[in-house]
Amino acid sequence: MKNTQLITSLRYALFGALAVTTSQVHAESVAITNATVYTVAEQGILSQATVVFDDGIITAVYSKDDVPESLSADTMIDAKGRILTPGFIASGNLLGLVEVGAVSATRDGSDKKADITFDASLAFNPKSTLIPYARKGGITSSLVMPHGGENVFTGQSFTVNLSGEFDSVIAQQNAVIVELGSKRKGSRAMSLQTLSNKLEDAQKALAKIEKAKTKKKKSKNTEDKEAKTPSRSEQVMYALLSGEKPLLAYVDRATDILALLKLKEQYQLDLVLVGASDAVLVSDEIAKANVTVMMSAIDNLPSSFDSLHNSLNNVAKLTKAGIKVIISNSGESYNINQLRFDAGIAIANGLAPTSALAAVTANVADSFHLNAGRIVVGKNADLVLWSSDPFEISTKVDFMWINGNAMSLRSRQDVLRQRYTTDSSMPRGYTK
């Protein structure tokens, strides 16, 4: 194919250093034919379409009439009309950081000393039993969000794919997490003030540095003192101010949301609201500020005084208001495979199926710069072929590819079930 060269270079540009350490075998080329392809892109939904990927990257998406006669690939798969979607992208979980919630020695998602520099990706365990189970729900990658420490800044998120391989981490420290809103001890005002002051201080410091730089250039005086190297935390703050890193803000009450929108405007932040129970009360303001909302689709009870407006149709309402919504599982990571059911419940409560799909694919990818989430040329071949409607309980994942590699859909649970449903004259322990 003529643009192979381009794609290859694109891939290396995207993966940079990671590509060097990759242990994955080079994926063969695959053509999936006769699929109903949900591109989550301009092409929309293509029936009887063909998707080709090579070396882990999507190289062609052909609609029914555009399929070349000479199409060839190492593997040809007839989808028989089944639905092909981008792999789903989970978010807001502790995948790979917590194995068993109640076993504290398996919890790496938080640390008392954690601050804005906290990089939990160093603790990510690709061999967690939760990962194969999550794949069964069509999840191919995830934005992992550690809970951090007692600081307003609880640390930074990272992205992973669910290949289960040691090179699963896609991007470290890719967004800063702050926890705002109601507190058991103390006032929410203090959290907002801390955030606001830090931003102000950082902006001032940054201005000083810039000034020093220009001064230095002008005077060309080599004896001018080198500007002090900013600390690690300062560097993160600068990355926030430049919009280089998104700010993930856990927040529910409308007043807190509005305060954040103000900060966004003032400091040009790349803001994502997380939780956002009250977002429906200020949806116009959020839409106007072009801010993405990451929320649960199923939290509908007034679980706190900050979230009295939780509802099953909030995702639909916000989407209708023009807000980009990311559907995220609530809770820990054991059942992130249920993301597709949560999206289905959102559909049952007024969300368009295409919006629901975007809410678990493209919207996440866009916000966190993942080269996934859409079926278009150049994107990672993170794909799922479903037995039927992806959101329906009766449906299962038939095939999954991550970076073009076909993935196993067998988890520890399957092995256990097999052991206890297989007749044997020997004790169960012999059935493996």
Add this chain to the structure above:
Amino acid sequence: MLKKSLPRNSIISNFTNKVTDKKTAYTLLATSMLSLGLTACLPNEKQDAKVVINKNPYPSTYQALPAQSTLLTNATILTGTGERLNDADILLVNGKVSQVGNDLSADNAKVIDMSGKWITPGIIDVHSHLGVYPNPQVESHSDGNEMTSPNTSEVWSEHSVWPQDPGFEAARAGGITSLQILPGSANLFGGRGVTLRNVPSVTMQGMKFVDAAYGLKMACGENPKRVYGSRKVLPSTRMGNVAGYRSAWLAATEYKREWDKYDADYSAGKNPKAPKRDLELDTLMGVLDGEILIHNHCYKAEEMAVMIDLGNEFNYHSGTFHHAIEAYKIADLLAANGNCAAMWPDWWGFKMEAFDMVEENAAIVDAVKNSCAVVHSDSASTIQRLNQEAAKVMYRANENGFALKEEDAIKWITANAAKSLGINDEVGSLETGKNADVVVWNTNPFSVYAQAEQVFIDGAKVYDRLDDKYQAKSDFLLGQNLDNHINKSATKLITK
């Protein structure tokens, strides 16, 4: 509230409560009662008034909501007895199911065409903490776990129920018509559970299921040993758990013997001194008398097997195992002993005892003859979609060699749940003479898109998705987002 969601069953507490050595206390009590028993009086003495324990001091005041005879026609009906009727009708008269079948007719009945809809029995959740762990989840409302002693058989969950928990309304919109409210699982004996009708009411009594047996919540495994072990109180181990149960049942056995002797002596014309009442032992005695049903939080196969033996040791039935993650490993044993197992489809991993989950658990348990597989929620969220919880089990099982149908799976959240609660003579299936608890679904209830459209309890409509008149709202949610402005026309009226 993404960040605050915690794994189910995690016990959140600062453990600041002062430890009371309850075990020593009741052992002493039992000893003193034993000596009282020896002083029984001689025959032919003039009898004092008989001391009788009032077993129903907080009686139900439940009244069915206003109802009219209703004929629902042309629906797909899952009866809860394993049957599926296509294009069928159901007639509700005087709060009861009058007839189920094809081409029914009735005089004076409101006929509603339910073409394309599905009808099931009212959904029953055997494990809920609505009202005792309500929303909003604030300290003031945390009334579900009396974490002050490993044996709190004396507490009754009904005394903690906040009927204004918005979760009741949400559950009703999911087709829940009856539910058991249990105390939490911190203690070996957590206290009594109560079965409620899911109707809006200002009082707990107004919801109470008439004559339903009380439940006694027991807990195996990690929770009790963690809570009390951290306070250096028995139990800190699983063997400590079992020692705790056995000590309690020993005391209860003595207590029952005293009351039985008192009753026998009194009947024989003697004037015995009544044993001293003990609220904790009243509950345990209720179990030994077969009046109170055991509901045992117990995840693991080996622990359930011990609990079955424990029941046999003290001559009571070990009842229903809740959160029975490993029930599939001992499906035969459970069926042989007549235990129900109440299960999630897929909650797992948050504790070691929840690590061996298989999604087909309920299906594997169900496949054994005389089994009683139940799907439960233990969640204010999934109680709203117990139909989907059952659906997950059904479809995952069918992907792995089972051939379950909707008419089979519906039993896990209706008939079998009713059996677990001892209310299966009244509810749980759509059969002539049963209470008319009915859910009308917009589509196959095992779909992710299914929604309960209408819910009937005792023949009365209690919920209608398309009619605001039948959508109750908790006091708590009233007036939370009132419009602060009055419209102009109203201002005109005032200025006049």
